[in-house]
Amino acid sequence: xxxxxxxxxxxxxxxxxxxxLITIPAAIMAIEKMPNLHLILVGDETIIKQELSKxxxxxSPQLSISPSTQIVEMDELPSSALxxxxxxxxxxxxxxxxxxxxQACVSAGNTGALFxxxxxxxxxxxxxxxxxxxxSLPTNNEDKHVFMLDLGANVFCDSNVLYxxxxxxxxxxxxxxxxxxxxxxxxxxxxxxxxGSDHIKFTGAQxxxxxxxxxxxxxxxxxxxxxxxxxxxxxxxVGNVALKTCEGVALMVFNxxxxxxSQHIVTRxxxxxxxxxxxxxxxxxxxxxxxxxxLIGLRGIVVKSHGNASSxxxxxxxxxxxxxxxxxxxxxIKSKLEQSLxxx
Amino acid sequence: xxxxxxxxxxxxxxxxxxxxLITIPAAIMAIEKMPNLHLILVGDETIIKQELSKxxxxxSPQLSISPSTQIVEMDELPSSALxxxxxxxxxxxxxxxxxxxxQACVSAGNTGALFxxxxxxxxxxxxxxxxxxxxSLPTNNEDKHVFMLDLGANVFCDSNVLYxxxxxxxxxxxxxxxxxxxxxxxxxxxxxxxxGSDHIKFTGAQxxxxxxxxxxxxxxxxxxxxxxxxxxxxxxxVGNVALKTCEGVALMVFNxxxxxxSQHIVTRxxxxxxxxxxxxxxxxxxxxxxxxxxLIGLRGIVVKSHGNASSxxxxxxxxxxxxxxxxxxxxxIKSKLEQSLxxx
Numbered sequence: 001x002x003x004x005x006x007x008x009x010x011x012x013x014x015x016x017x018x019x020x021l022i023t024i025p026a027a028i029m030a031i032e033k034m035p036n037l038h039l040i041l042v043g044d045e046t047i048i049k050q051e052l053s054k055x056x057x058x059x060s061p062q063l064s065i066s067p068s069t070q071i072v073e074m075d076e077l078p079s080s081a082l083x084x085x086x087x088x089x090x091x092x093x094x095x096x097x098x099x100x101x102x103q104a105c106v107s108a109g110n111t112g113a114l115f116x117x118x119x120x121x122x123x124x125x126x127x128x129x130x131x132x133x134x135x136s137l138p139t140n141n142e143d144k145h146v147f148m149l150d151l152g153a154n155v156f157c158d159s160n161v162l163y164x165x166x167x168x169x170x171x172x173x174x175x176x177x178x179x180x181x182x183x184x185x186x187x188x189x190x191x192x193x194x195x196g197s198d199h200i201k202f203t204g205a206q207x208x209x210x211x212x213x214x215x216x217x218x219x220x221x222x223x224x225x226x227x228x229x230x231x232x233x234x235x236x237x238v239g240n241v242a243l244k245t246c247e248g249v250a251l252m253v254f255n256x257x258x259x260x261x262s263q264h265i266v267t268r269x270x271x272x273x274x275x276x277x278x279x280x281x282x283x284x285x286x287x288x289x290x291x292x293x294x295l296i297g298l299r300g301i302v303v304k305s306h307g308n309a310s311s312x313x314x315x316x317x318x319x320x321x322x323x324x325x326x327x328x329x330x331x332x333i334k335s336k337l338e339q340s341l342x343x344x
Numbered sequence: 345x346x347x348x349x350x351x352x353x354x355x356x357x358x359x360x361x362x363x364x365l366i367t368i369p370a371a372i373m374a375i376e377k378m379p380n381l382h383l384i385l386v387g388d389e390t391i392i393k394q395e396l397s398k399x400x401x402x403x404s405p406q407l408s409i410s411p412s413t414q415i416v417e418m419d420e421l422p423s424s425a426l427x428x429x430x431x432x433x434x435x436x437x438x439x440x441x442x443x444x445x446x447q448a449c450v451s452a453g454n455t456g457a458l459f460x461x462x463x464x465x466x467x468x469x470x471x472x473x474x475x476x477x478x479x480s481l482p483t484n485n486e487d488k489h490v491f492m493l494d495l496g497a498n499v500f501c502d503s504n505v506l507y508x509x510x511x512x513x514x515x516x517x518x519x520x521x522x523x524x525x526x527x528x529x530x531x532x533x534x535x536x537x538x539x540g541s542d543h544i545k546f547t548g549a550q551x552x553x554x555x556x557x558x559x560x561x562x563x564x565x566x567x568x569x570x571x572x573x574x575x576x577x578x579x580x581x582v583g584n585v586a587l588k589t590c591e592g593v594a595l596m597v598f599n600x601x602x603x604x605x606s607q608h609i610v611t612r613x614x615x616x617x618x619x620x621x622x623x624x625x626x627x628x629x630x631x632x633x634x635x636x637x638x639l640i641g642l643r644g645i646v647v648k649s650h651g652n653a654s655s656x657x658x659x660x661x662x663x664x665x666x667x668x669x670x671x672x673x674x675x676x677i678k679s680k681l682e683q684s685l686x687x688x
Contacts, residue, residue, distance in 0.1 A: 221588025244565025
């Protein structure tokens with residue numbers, strides 16, 4: 001069925017709040033847009049066949065099915081999922097990457113479970129102690145976004161881990177966004193050298209000494225959006241709080257704005273005129289929901305879509321995975337880490 | 345000059361980016377609005393006399409001058425300020441609180457220096473290990489805000505310190521905002537009990553056992569604005585990042601919004617119609633700049649205004665200090681801590 005020229009991605013069809021209702025339409029859109037894409041749909045065989053036959057796609061050379069019998073629940077403990085869900089759509093999709101039958105895996109399922117399973121099945125790249133969750137956020141420059149890691153895969157990160165994250169983030173920005181010498185910054189509570197905790201200062205000193213990294217120093221929370229850096233590095237606790245704070249502010253502003261617009265007949269009419277532009281703006285402030293986040297540092301590509309992602313958001317996650325395959329992100333992270341460690 | 349019925353506050357006139365240009369007009373507005381307020385203006389005597397004589401206020405019974413000869417620079421190291429600026433306006437203002445000549449001190453100066461000096465001069469309340477910087481942020485409910493601490497006075501806080509912060513925050517919300525049984529939450533990277541670091545889980549368990557605190561559990565970054573809690577507790581690093589992220593998002597949205605409004609003639613006209621409402625909304629998202637932040641846990645009241653605060657913002661900080669004096673916040677923190685420790 002599948003030609004070697006294909007780029008193959010395994011999809012966890014059952015993951016996410018709406019599972020196949022979202023993931024199958026996204027898969028269909030993806031193969032229409034990328035003729036060289038082959039997708040392995042992992043999940044309940046009956047449901048998948050039913051949906052594909054509706055669209056006359058049962059015999060598409062771009063699609064194949066890998067049946068699984070279990071589902072990782074969204075609120076399931078990662079440790080329990082790892083132990084008891086060996087035939088889940090998430091686990092089987094990761095196994096396909098491990099067995100080199102797929103080059104990447106995309107899931108909208110339980111983040112903690114995906115993290116634990118991916119870590120267990122795929123293992124870390126040499127020189128990487130922990131995988132990181134990375135995604136992009138908007139900046140005040142329309143054409144630029146900023147990559148931020150870790151977004152919650154690891155609660156606390158010591159300076160070695162932060163150092164590795166900086167290297168991993170640099171590779172992703174260079175390969176996925178075509179940025180030469182991406183500007184790498186550490187998130188801190190002040191931009192002066194004396195501010196912050198010892199392990200962050202130590203990471204800063206290590207990065208300054210690394211000739212392969214364009215380290216620009218410390219940035220603060222407001223600088224996430226000021227286009228000062230291409231990659232911002234922090235531990236998972238801080239990154240998660242920053243990301244969720246961003247979403248919270250966006251939602252609040254959006255709601256307050258709707259109230260303002262609904263208060264007067266004139267603004268009510270006008271609001272409709274630029275409703276789409278505003279919606280787009282606020283969508284971009286909810287990156288977690290609208291872009292895929294990558295789990296990097298593993299011996300394989302894993303992209304996480306939001307639990308309540310739409311088909312379009314899941315499609316974006318598939319494209320993100322395809323780009324990482326084409327650009328050989330894990331191989332490049334491995335080689336950048338080797339360079340950096342050799343120089344230390 | 346000063347009657348005993350007066351409420352007396354010492355102002356660091358020289359602190360902040362614009363010093364007397366901002367602080368003296370704020371002082372004049374404050375005494376006009378509060379007839380029982382007495383302000384001690386600490387700073388360069390010549391400048392202060394000059395400004396007061398312009399307004400015929402040299403003999404106002406509500407104002408007195410305490411001369412100082414030094415200024416703490418905005419970028420000065422706290423340790424250096426503490427050692428070498430013993431006759432600075434900041435230090436003299438704090439000394440007045442220590443010597444019980446003023447009941448509170450307000451400064452827009454260098455935050456780190458203010459923190460170190462206040463800690464050194466005023467000392468901690470019994471049972472408090474570290475002072476915290478606390479301020480309020482807006483929520484999606486127009487009439488409610490949320491107090492958040494620590495906002496950057498302490499990089500890392502162990503569970504004892506977070507526990508004390510929860511008690512201090514509860515008292516401030518109760519006294520300053522008249523909230524009976526304020527809802528206290530810990531900021532975490534997930535709302536489930538299993539999420540986050542051990543010291544936060546331990547603090548949660550301690551707070552659950554405290555009958556004097558209405559502890560509601562963990563909240564995430566987006567919940568800061570969802571009116572789930574009246575007080576949110578976190579360490580200074582995380583609080584600082586959340587606060588600055590909020591400001592960064594607000595600024596970016598504001599700028600993008602201006603761009604949208606300026607793109608079409610119709611929206612340009614309409615934008616002017618509700619420009620003030622929008623400005624108010626975005627001001628509320630910049631709490632650091634527009635409200636005072638209190639340094640609590642000390643044997644005295646210290647309110648910090650933003651370095652580039654306007655006169656109105658500095659005025660708000662004076663009023664905040666006055667309210668804390670009237671409500672005897674330090675005494676109430678002391679007594680709540682005693683109750684809580686007695687029950688442990």
